[in-house]
Amino acid sequence: EVQLVESGGGLVQPGGSLRLSCAASGFTFSRYDMRWVRQAPGKGLEWVADINVGGSRSYANAVKGRFTISRDNAKNTLYLQMNNLKSEDTAVYYCAQGTTGPSGQGTQVTVSS
Numbered sequence: 001e002v003q004l005v006e007s008g009g010g011l012v013q014p015g016g017s018l019r020l021s022c023a024a025s026g027f028t029f030s031r032y033d034m035r036w037v038r039q040a041p042g043k044g045l046e047w048v049a050d051i052n053v054g055g056s057r058s059y060a061n062a063v064k065g066r067f068t069i070s071r072d073n074a075k076n077t078l079y080l081q082m083n084n085l086k087s088e089d090t091a092v093y094y095c096a097q098g099t100t101g102p103s104g105q106g107t108q109v110t111v112s113s
Contacts, residue, residue: 004103005022005023005104006104006106006107007020007107009092012109013111015084017081018109022077022079025076027097029071032101033051033053034078035050036049036094036096037096038091038093038109040090047060048067048069049067068083082109090111092106093107093108
């Protein structure tokens with residue numbers, strides 16, 4: 001059974017940083033592309049970033065230059081380093097398997113002064 005458990009969210013001031021983690025189990029992590037998506041209050045799911053099995057990364061324009069996606073296949077863990085956070089980054093962040101696979105339960109990120 002695929003399990004994805006996000007952590008690392010919280011309350012941060014504008015301009016601050018957070019690092020999200022996603023612990024994966026139940027599948028061969030190194031063989032899957034992975035992605036982060038988010039859902040802001042009252043809005044739909046928004047793709048944030050993805051990383052393929054070879055390590056190539058893609059980012060949404062809204063986060064490019066501020067967020068970095070990475071993976072540690074030895075630890076079966078996906079990361080999202082978020083710098084220079086803005087109020088519009090407030091959302092529940094989910095990691096997900098592949099392009100259409102399941103996601104975790106999410107972690108709340110709130111950017112507010």
